[in-house]
Amino acid sequence: MHKTLAILAIVTAMPLAAQSAAPQLPGQQDASRITGGTYRADPSHSLIEWEVNHFGFNDYFGLFGDVAGTLTLDPKNPAGAKVDMTIPVSKVVTASTGLTEHLLRAGKDGGKPDFFGPSPADARFVSNHIVVDGNEAEIHGNLTLNGVTKPVTLAAEFVGAGANPMNKKETVGFHGEATIKRSDFAITTALPMVSDEVSIDVTVAFEKA
Template structure:
């Protein structure tokens, strides 16, 4: 009987260890955020931010987690230095006053064993709005080079830029902006 109890306790301890939250830090070389919008209906313009950092906590057994992400708004990359400066101006991101864009999660949603979306608060130009990031890809496995657990995710959401006081030229330049995130994070 003592052996059975000892085995049950050992099993409970190992199950608890398995269910423990895991902390991850984004890999700066494989983590980017981007945005796209309609330009007068002629084309969908695509640009990115070259500096996005995230701290992630994930408990896959409990189906919970958290994300705290910071985007360096001054790292905007449109492919044109002149347009980068234009986007950083007061009419759009106003990076002199608001150098970062942040996302702080409030809830993880799972479909089966996989996270399917993350709800949270997006702050641009000091204005915070709730958004839901739809996860389009999620994968965790041992990283072959880092020799640690790593997780990768792609997620998107669409916002109205006028709601963040960045609506110059709307509606001619599209008010709807699709934000996309490609994150690879390595376990701490």
């Protein structure tokens, strides 16, 4: 009986022991790990997802990758941070080859493209005012897309900071969300069958320069 109880005690304790032995993730949601200076976006681990509603049936997603840009931080003045991001619209991808081609194809008979066209300029977001509340912030700035510049507010959350174990660089990561109207940026094809509202989901890792 005593032997059985001992075995049960060991088995019960195993998950706790395994949990305590698990290695700590390099990135932690700890602002004290952030040092001041300029950080550059890691294009291999930064993505911008966009989402539209299609015909009222379902939502459809696409991605912009290879995001570039800088983040300037001062831990003593987080509201004074500066963000300048560049998004290569020409590298947009979707789950459908045909749709991706449609987004980037030239206009019919020399007319205006339905969406971005074959040689779209990079989009750019530049902050002008940041309101910080703990690990969250409202990043107010200007988004330039399709040759049009409009104010956009990004709801951002600090995810983690630490040293990247692969390259030893100081890294900070953020997640953000925003909603824009594509008609504000002169992208009006298929309205309202394809929604005017576009949900934007941003995940960016910044490495200290």
